[in-house]
Amino acid sequence: MxxxxxxxxxxxLFDKATQTxxxxxxxxxxxxxxxxxxxxxxxxxxxxxxxxxxxxxxxxxxxxxxxxxxxxLSHSTWERFVQDAWEYSRDYSQRWILFMDTMRQRGNNMLDHFENGMPPLLDYEYEVVLDASTFVRPVNYSLLFIKHPEGKQPLPGKRPLLVIDPRAGHAAGIGGFKHDSEIGMGLLEGHPVYTVSFTPEPCPGQTLEDVEEAEIHFLEEIRKRHPDRDLPLVYGNCQAGWAIAMLGADRPDVTGPIVINGAPMSYWAGGEGINPMRLSGGLLGGSWMTRFLCDMGVGLFDGAYLVENFERLNPANTLWKKDYALFAKIDTEQERYLDFERWWTGFYLLDEKEIIWIVRNLFIGNKLEQGVLEIGANHLIDMTKINDPLVIFASSGDNITPPQQALHWISEIYPTTEDLIKAGQRIIYLLNSHIGHLGIFVSAAVARREHHAIIEHIEVMQKLEPGLYQMVIDADTGETDPAKEQSRVHFERRDIKDITFSVPEAEFDKMCQVSEANEKLYLAFGRPIVKALMWHPQQAAILRWFHPARVSRYIWSDRLNPGMKGFEEMAKWVKDNRSKTEEHNTFRYMERRTSDLIATALDAFRDERDTLLEVLFEITYKEPPKF
Incomplete structure (x- = not known):
């Protein structure tokens, strides 16, 4: 031969692989x-x-x-092997071009969104009802009324629903980010739906007490607009969850039932391998770091730092899985990815007074679970004053707010179930076994199941006897009429012992003392130096644009990186001549397995890192054994 x-x-073979x-x-x-x-x-x-x-x-x-x-290695296998290689190489190169074009669009979207003032990214039309920047105590909040997409009117007897999104580094709108969302489920059930929005920068000198006062005005306005309906059902996501729980305790006359989703309430609670973020404050020396970052921002705290902390918790997702999911399904995931990233990269600012109160009283001080805390001068809030049912939605897959942090505070305020019943309180909790923190607010599946069930059965909860309950979703009925039951649920009585977790209070008490001492040292010696160097707001604005969370996105924009411009034209050609490989392609299979290995390695790194942080925290703050 x-x-x-x-x-x-x-x-x-190579010449005719696709034609023969x-x-x-x-x-x-x-x-x-x-x-x-x-x-x-x-x-x-x-x-x-x-x-x-x-x-x-x-x-x-x-x-x-x-x-x-x-x-x-028979001729048929060789044929498949070479054919797979040929098809995969073509598909891979096309996906890479589309992926890079998506990065280009993400960078452009980030800059465009910033130039447009970063409005709330709602999937629904809305009208502004109140603008709190015009109040006597101005804040950067607004009350929005959500218009039904089909022009339908609310059903008779349905109480108003107010959805409040977290102001924790991102824009408002996550509660109505999709059609299937908390806002969407409220509209589906026939409620008049409102939401609270906020602008990127706070009003000068605003405090959390000012924000609460504005939200009270919002609730009073909703009451005026619907005098024939019951008090509003108030939904609070993450940071807004603990804020609205405090408001409900402070002014129970303006709120109806309260639902808090993924909201940390017990900041010291956790366990081995659970929520290492609770330790980071102590390992960094306490609140002095927040003071330093506010001084670098000339009185403003950059929300990009909060987002960066969140991303560090899951390096596998941040460094690999999120972008690989886009790369692997570039033909179907591009639009969803860009929509989410427009919200994710819209970094908002907080006033120094706001973030310092949060860090000192919650993240470090853990004062909320003590039952009484001071939000302003001579303004105390007693958490036992909540009258209407309090619904808590948490997930075991949430690494920001695991069930321990969402629920343990109840046992600190009410040591026994009898104490809870004697106080006339009704607390209902709902658990998900796997969804992550963002999924609690963003996932369409969670909205259709958990949030729909909560909103649908809120009047049932209103009629429960005082006590602690777990809400269990049994099944969907398949019914589409909002006037009829669409999901079957039941409520199981629980004991306070079921939500009591071990907390190393002695170690965290020492952390508080160290934090207070370090903050005093910084204010005395560090702040004068930083303020002498960072004195103009323009300096802070320039510094913010060099934050890695921003640079890593806008660096791919063709407005700043001319080298990315070519991907736009190449992507157009690829879409017109797209040739996708099949899922069972040998090399596509190897790609998926390689991706799994990389993600597993990053997860292993995360676990080892978190273990090391726990050890360092114990070494630093735990009382040494006595011999």
Missing amino acids: NPFDVFKSWQQ TSRERRQSFDVFKPWQQLVTKTTETICGKSAKYIGAIEPFEAMTSWLDLSAR
């Missing part, structure tokens, strides 16, 4: 048969003689592995 025929056959029929491609491999038979026969002879020479095994057993391999 002429070796040239072999190379000619390979050339044929399966039968024609198999014929092009017939030239390999003599070579395969020769190699197989030679190997059989060598293996047979070697086996007889060493007298160890039978010839057949000696060559089993090679024969298996040879069988797999």
Whole structure:
């Protein structure tokens, strides 16, 4: 056989891989048969003689592995292997171009969104009812009324629903980010729906007490607009959860039932391998770092630092899984990815007074679970004053607010179930086994199941006897009429012991003392130096644009990086000539397995890092054993 025929056959394969029929491609491999038979026969002879020479095994057993391999490398397998390689290389290069074009669009969207003032990214039309920047105590909040997309009017007797999103580094709108969302479920159930929005920068000197006062005005306005309906059902997500719980305790006359989703209430609660973020304040020396960052921002705290902390918690998702999910499904995921990233990269600011109160009283001080805390001068809030049902939605998959942090505070305020009942309180909690922190607010599946069930059965909860309950969702009924039951649930009585968790209070008490001492040192010696260097707001604005969370996004914008411009035209050509490989492609399978290995390695790194942080925290703050 002429070796040239072999190379000619390979050339044929690559030239006609996509045009020829399966039968024609198999014929092009017939030239390999003599070579395969020769190699197989030679190997059989060598293996047979070697086996007889060493007298160890039978010839057949000696060559089993090679024969298996040879069988797999038959002409049909070779055909598939080369065909897979050809198709995969083409698909991979096309996906890469589309991926890079998506990065380009993300950078452009971030800059465009900033220039447009970063409005709330709601999937619904709305009208502004009140603008709190015009109040006597101005804050950067607004009350919005959500218009029903089909022009439908609220059903008779349905109480208003107010959804408040977290002001924790991002824009408002996550509660109505999709059609299937908290806002969407409220509209589906026939409620008049409102939401609270906020602008990127706070009003000068605003405090959390001012924000609460504005939200009270919002609730009073909703009451005026719907005098014939019950008090509003108030939804608070994450940071807004604990804020609205405090408001409900301070002014129970303006709120109806309260639902808090993924909201940390017990900041010291946790456990081994659970929520290492609760330790970070102590390991960084306490609240002095927040003071320093506010001084670097000339009185403003950059929300990008909060987002960065969140991303550090899950390096596998941040560094690999999120972007790989886009790359692997670039044909279907691009729009969803860009919509989410527009919200994710819209970083908001907080006033120094706001973030310092949060850090000192909650993250470090854990004062909320003590039952009484001071939000302003001579303004105390007693958490036992909440009158209407309090619904708590948490998830075991949430690494920001695990069930321990969402629920333990109840046992600190009400040591026994009898104390809770005697106070006339109704607390209902609902648990998800796997969804992550953002999924509690963003996931369409969670909205359709958990949030829909909560909103649908809120009047049932209103009629429960005082006590602690767990809400269990049994099934969907399949009913589409909002006037009829669409999901079946039941409420199981629970004991306070069921939500009581171990907390190393002595260690965290020491952390508070260290934090207070370090803050005093910084205010005395560090702040004068920083303020002498950072004195103009323009300096802080420039510094913010060099934050890694921003640079890593806008660096891919073709407005700042001319090298990205070419991907726009290439992406157009690819979309017109797209050729996708099949999922069972050998190389596509190897790609997925490689991705899994990378994600697993990053998860292992995270686990080891978190373990190290726990050890360092114990070494630093735990009382040494006495001998």
